[in-house]
Amino acid sequence: MTSTHQKCIVSRRAMIQGAGAISLTGTSYLAAPSILYAADKIKIGFHSALTGLETLLGETQLNCFKMAVDEINSSGGIDGREIEYLVEDNQTTTRGAIDKTRKFIFEDNVDVIIGMITSLERTAALSVSAPAKQLLIYPTYYEGGECERYLACTGQIPNQSVDPFVPWITENVGKSVYILGSDYGWPQETAKAISTAFEINGGTTVGTEFFPFGVQDLGPAMDRIKASKPDVVWELFAGADALTFLKQYKSFEPGGFLLTNGLDELFTTAVDGANVEGIIVNQSYFSSLKSSANDKFLANYKNRFGQDKWVNAIAEATYIAVYLYSKSVEKAGSTDTEQVIDAMAGISFEAPQGPVSFEGSNNHLAVNSILGRCRNDGLYDIIENFGAITPTVAGCSLT
Amino acid sequence: MGRISISHTPLPKMSYLVILLVIAFVYSAPLIVGTYSASLLRDAMLFSMIALGLDYLWGKTGTLSFGHATFFGAGAYGAAIVSTKLGLDPTLGSWLGLISGVSIAMLIALVVGYFLIFGGVRGSYFTIVTLALAVISEHVIVGWSDITGGDAGLLGIPPLFFPTLSGLAPLSPVVLYWFIASVVCLTALSLWWVCSGRYGLILKTIEDNEERAQALGHNTSQHLLTVFVGSSAVAALGGALYASTVGFVAKDIVGLILSTQVIIWVAIGGRGTLIGPVIAAIFVIWFEQRISSINVQLWPLFMGFLFILAVFVFPNGVLRTLVGILRKLGQRLEHRV
Numbered sequence: 001m002t003s004t005h006q007k008c009i010v011s012r013r014a015m016i017q018g019a020g021a022i023s024l025t026g027t028s029y030l031a032a033p034s035i036l037y038a039a040d041k042i043k044i045g046f047h048s049a050l051t052g053l054e055t056l057l058g059e060t061q062l063n064c065f066k067m068a069v070d071e072i073n074s075s076g077g078i079d080g081r082e083i084e085y086l087v088e089d090n091q092t093t094t095r096g097a098i099d100k101t102r103k104f105i106f107e108d109n110v111d112v113i114i115g116m117i118t119s120l121e122r123t124a125a126l127s128v129s130a131p132a133k134q135l136l137i138y139p140t141y142y143e144g145g146e147c148e149r150y151l152a153c154t155g156q157i158p159n160q161s162v163d164p165f166v167p168w169i170t171e172n173v174g175k176s177v178y179i180l181g182s183d184y185g186w187p188q189e190t191a192k193a194i195s196t197a198f199e200i201n202g203g204t205t206v207g208t209e210f211f212p213f214g215v216q217d218l219g220p221a222m223d224r225i226k227a228s229k230p231d232v233v234w235e236l237f238a239g240a241d242a243l244t245f246l247k248q249y250k251s252f253e254p255g256g257f258l259l260t261n262g263l264d265e266l267f268t269t270a271v272d273g274a275n276v277e278g279i280i281v282n283q284s285y286f287s288s289l290k291s292s293a294n295d296k297f298l299a300n301y302k303n304r305f306g307q308d309k310w311v312n313a314i315a316e317a318t319y320i321a322v323y324l325y326s327k328s329v330e331k332a333g334s335t336d337t338e339q340v341i342d343a344m345a346g347i348s349f350e351a352p353q354g355p356v357s358f359e360g361s362n363n364h365l366a367v368n369s370i371l372g373r374c375r376n377d378g379l380y381d382i383i384e385n386f387g388a389i390t391p392t393v394a395g396c397s398l399t
Numbered sequence: 400m401g402r403i404s405i406s407h408t409p410l411p412k413m414s415y416l417v418i419l420l421v422i423a424f425v426y427s428a429p430l431i432v433g434t435y436s437a438s439l440l441r442d443a444m445l446f447s448m449i450a451l452g453l454d455y456l457w458g459k460t461g462t463l464s465f466g467h468a469t470f471f472g473a474g475a476y477g478a479a480i481v482s483t484k485l486g487l488d489p490t491l492g493s494w495l496g497l498i499s500g501v502s503i504a505m506l507i508a509l510v511v512g513y514f515l516i517f518g519g520v521r522g523s524y525f526t527i528v529t530l531a532l533a534v535i536s537e538h539v540i541v542g543w544s545d546i547t548g549g550d551a552g553l554l555g556i557p558p559l560f561f562p563t564l565s566g567l568a569p570l571s572p573v574v575l576y577w578f579i580a581s582v583v584c585l586t587a588l589s590l591w592w593v594c595s596g597r598y599g600l601i602l603k604t605i606e607d608n609e610e611r612a613q614a615l616g617h618n619t620s621q622h623l624l625t626v627f628v629g630s631s632a633v634a635a636l637g638g639a640l641y642a643s644t645v646g647f648v649a650k651d652i653v654g655l656i657l658s659t660q661v662i663i664w665v666a667i668g669g670r671g672t673l674i675g676p677v678i679a680a681i682f683v684i685w686f687e688q689r690i691s692s693i694n695v696q697l698w699p700l701f702m703g704f705l706f707i708l709a710v711f712v713f714p715n716g717v718l719r720t721l722v723g724i725l726r727k728l729g730q731r732l733e734h735r736v
Contacts, residue, residue, distance in 0.1 A: 088692060094552045094649035099439075099688065106435035120551040120649075127554055127646060183544050184551040212541040213550045 041084045042077075042335055044069065044325070045104035047125075048115035052092030053213055053239040056266055057117050057314055061139070062087065063305050064315035065114060068322035071300075078326045079333070086110065090121055092239070097124040105132050111335045112137060114321050117314065118238060119143060119185035126151055135337050137325060139317035141261065141284065143189030147362055147396035149341060154317040154324060154356075154365045156284045157391055158193035161261040164369045164386040165282040166197035173257050173280075174231020175203035180221060180245070181236025181262075183210035190236055190261070206230050215241055222252035230256045235263075242267050250275040264312035269378030279374040283313040284367040285353035286380045297352040310379065313353075320351050320365070324358060345399055355388055360399045364391035417725075421678065422584065429576045439688055440681065441576045442645065444583045446471075447680035448637025449657070450664040451583070451673060455590050456630040457662075458671030459599065460623060461606035462525055466532035467634050467661050472540070472653025473504035474635030475642040479553045480546060482643070489557035490567045497559065497639045504635030505628050512627040516620050521609070530655070537654035552649030556642050579640060583677065586633055591673050602626065663702065667709040669716015678718065 046065050049058040069083045077083060086108055090096035097116065104110045105128065113129060114137045116122050122138050129136045130150045137152045144157030169177075177198050181187025187210060195205040206228040209221055225233060233256035237245045242263060249258065261282040268276040287298060287310045297319070301311055324347060329335055332343035345360020353368045366388045372380025425444075429437035453467045477500030482492040515528055540547045547553065558569035570578060594602065601622060604612040609619050642648050651657065661680075668679030683705070691698045713720045 093651050094554075094647055095651050098645065098647065102438060103435055103688075103692070106438070107433060123551070123554055124647060124649075183541075183549045210544075212544075 040081045042081050042329065043108065043110045044083055044085045044322070045088070045100075045108060045110035045113045046085055046115045047088040047090045047097070047100040047104070047113070049092035049117045049121065049239075050087075050089035052090075052096075053241070054092045054117040056239055056243075056270065057312065058089075058092075060266055060309070060312060060315040061115065061117070061318045063301070063309075064311060064319040065322060067301060067304060068319045072322065072326050078329045083322075083326075090116070090125075092118060092121065094120050094124040097121040098128055101125040101128040101136075105129060105134050111135075111337075112325050112340075114139070114318065114325070116140065122146075122151075123185065133337060135325075135341060137321040139321045140314045141317075143186045144193070144391075145189065145393060146364075147393050147398065149363065149398055150337070152321075152324070152341075152344060152358070152363045152365075153391075154321045154367070155314065156261070156282075156367055156369065157364060157393070158190055158197075159392045160284070160367055160369050160389040161282045162190065162193045162197050164389065165259075165261065165371065166194065166203070167201050168371065168384060169232055169259060170198070170201040170203050173259070175201075176206050176230045177203060177232045177234055178207040178225050178228060178230035178256060179205065179234045179236065180209050180211070180218075180225075182215075182238040182241055183212050184238070186238070187236035187262075191234075194234055211237075211241070213238065213241060215244065218245060218248045219252065222248065222254040225254035225256060226252075232257050232259050235260045237262065243271055246271055246275045263374075264314070265310040265379060266312045268374050268380075269310060271378075273376035273378060276374045276378060277376045280383070281372050281374065281380065283370060283372065285311075285313040285316040286370060286372045286382060287311050288372070288379050288382060289353065289370070290382075291352070291354065293350050293354075294352040311352075316352050317365075317367070320353075320356060323349065323351070324365070354385075357388070359391050362391060362393040362396040363398055364393065366390045418674070425580050425584075426577065429573045434572065437572070437576055439685060441579055442641065443681040443684035444579055444677075445637045445641040445644065446684055447664070447677040448583060448586065448640075449634040449661045450668065450676035450680040451587055451590065452630040452633035452637075453661050454665050454668075454670060454673055454676045455594070455633060456626055457665060458673065458676075459594055459602045459606070460626055462521070462623065462627070463662070464529040464627070464630075465526050465655075465658055465662070466529035466536070467631070468653055468655075468657035469529075469532050469536040470504040470508060470631035470634040471638035471641070471657070472536055472648075473507055474500040474638030475648045475652055476500070476540065476547060476553075476638075477503040477635075478639035478642040479556045479648045482557055483553060483555060484546070490560040493557045493559045493643050496556070497636075497643065500639035500642065501632055501635045504638070505632050508628045508631035509624070512624050512631075516623045516627065530658075533653070533655045533658045537650060540650045540653055548649075550650060552647055554647045556646050556648065558646070559640075559643050575644065579644065582636070582640065586636070587673055587677055590633070594673070663706050663709070667705060667713075667717055669713075669719040672716060672718050675716050675718035679716075 046062065048061055049055060050062065069085055072078060073083055088100040088103065090100045101113060104113050112135045116125060116138055117140050119142050125136060126148065130148055133150060135150055137154060139154045141155035141161060142157060146153060177194065179191045179194055181191060191208050198205055207224060235245055235258065258279045263279065263281050264283055265287050298311060302309060327347050327349065328340045328343040331347065332339040344358050346358065348355060348357030357366045359366055368388050369386035370382060371384040373383050374380055428440055449467050449471045453464060457463045478496035481499040482496030487495060511532060515525055520528060541549055560567040561570055601617055605619050605622060612619050664680040664683055665676040668675030687698055690701055
């Protein structure tokens with residue numbers, strides 16, 4: 001009796017699944033034949049800047065996300081449970097990020113949300129996900145300061161990028177800095193961290209300027225840089241605006257050594273090598289890192305998405321985010337959000353960038369801090385590796 | 400004369416039934432479709448207020464404004480800034496924000512409208528100047544980032560607080576939905592009631608021939624200004640409610656793109672029907688979310704196709720075409736009886 005009853009349920013579920021699969025042709029469901037375990041699947045919602053200002057970065061991020069999911073699934077899933085994922089585009093807008101987060105939580109009932117590039121997407125998504133007590137993993141390096149139980153960050157924050165970088169600059173390059181960037185959270189707050197770090201190391205900030213998205217003419221700003229004669233110019237432009245800046249900086253040549261923690265392979269391989277050669281960048285990951293973990297990671301990526309493709313720090317941190325979630329679910333033995341978050345603390349593993357570990361007191365990842373000098377081909381020569389640095393968020397104690 | 404008498408023909412009984420069914424669906428939706436879909440529908444209703452406002456202006460007086468999203472944005476940003484930046488208690492701040500948002504938008508409409516309408520700017524010239532208004536508002540939002548949050552927008556806008564048994568509290572999602580549905584329905588019904596009588600005929604006369612309306616003794620400029628300010632107030636009310644409902648405002652709710660979308664909603668829904676643009680706005684926003692989940696590139700194509708369809712196949716709007724078909728069917732039934 002019981003067995004026939006169960007069969008009935010399974011076949012009905014199979015029918016519903018089949019109907020769903022037909023009606024959802026074209027969506028990014030990872031269709032799987034194993035109907036019996038359908039209820040056991042783990043659902044991850046990914047939304048990011050697939051169109052809009054940050055399109056440049058969104059695609060590679062999505063690729064790395066898919067690659068991590070597929071790797072985990074092909075090695076037996078998370079504790080035998082398959083990962084299913086949904087992909088949405090938030091158009092690099094506040095409204096898009098809120099809409100898509102709402103959809104994932106209230107309609108699709110995902111277990112975790114991963115993705116996003118800009119701080120405005122994160123803040124907007126968080127305004128929906130945190131009150132709903134839903135875990136969000138944000139992989140992009142950002143200005144720091146988030147202290148939220150339902151948010152986990154796998155990218156650099158200023159104490160992992162700016163703080164080790166600035167003493168190196170004041171010692172090797174110069175003591176005065178001019179900061180330019182886009183007009184929103186990440187550049188504004190990072191600029192403050194940069195100024196503070198220069199002050200501590202005996203340097204000065206001679207200028208700080210922010211520009212709206214889509215800025216075209218940086219000529220007047222270049223004149224001001226020229227007039228203030230800084231040793232170092234630190235750029236913090238978002239997405240396509242960074243390319244505009246690089247081209248105009250090269251053609252105006254206002255002086256000052258160009259440095260940043262906001263460029264990577266995807267930017268510098270997209271412009272002519274002459275525009276970017278010599279720039280020194282701090283990131284948690286570079287494609288040119290030599291390690292067996294990275295060789296394997298990069299080879300897999302190139303085999304799947306193209307031999308001429310490169311991975312940047314954001315995409316690698318997204319790859320890490322999927323593994324972090326997977327390992328936390330395994331440790332917790334459940335997908336219950338509260339248990340998963342508790343399990344995250346102390347998780348450590350070997351990532352393509354090197355060893356990483358999760359700091360439970362502020363829900364950030366201890367990531368690496370690496371200096372690269374940009375070559376003519378847009379890739380980076382590693383000139384210094386500060387190693388994995390414990391993240392600090394002032395006044396934050398989540399555990 | 401002919402056109403006026405047509406608009407006074409009573410609607411066939413069946414269309415009252417259709418309207419009742421639509422209202423019944425709108426009110427019962429949050430109980431049927433789930434939280435996410437209900438929130439989509441709720442936001443779509445708020446955006447449809449711009450279409451309603453624009454139809455009051457464009458549909459009733461024939462004056463097209465290309466900048467109506469500006470008023471929605473002014474309402475939303477006004478509400479957001481007043482309720483978050485002045486350090487007010489949220490229970491008071493949310494309502495004060497709503498009132499200030501609407502007032503700011505009306506003030507902008509009054510100042511801009513006064514100089515345009517009393518300056519004799521009409522027709523396409525009026526449309527072009529309002530186009531500039533949309534562009535300017537977008538620049539103000541982006542440029543004045545200390546106040547408006549720039550590209551990132553403003554977050555943390557408090558919801559509206561209502562007196563309940565346990566003191567002042569925000570509404571539950573379902574009740575909030577019903578509140579917003581009621582505001583939209585009431586606004587639409589009031590505008591329809593206002594325009595259905597003699598006043599509607601005066602506006603119609605102004606659309607047909609403003610000089611003749613003047614010759615009949617009507618102060619046409621004053622009428623146009625009243626409609627312009629009134630229509631901007633409707634859009635701003637939608638914007639201010641949107642800010643407090645969603646809890647954030649960003650630059651995509653002002654400016655040119657939204658303004659043009661509104662025109663498409665009104666064109667699809669049928670200019671001058673008031674309820675048509677509202678329904679069209681809700682459907683178009685709903686489909687936008689659904690289609691963009693399947694494929695991002697598909698949506699603009701679909702929207703363009705819909706607009707071409709509206710212009711060539713339903714030049715009077717989908718709703719009017721449907722009502723026409725219903726009316727014919729009704730007549731046939733009467734003949735048979």
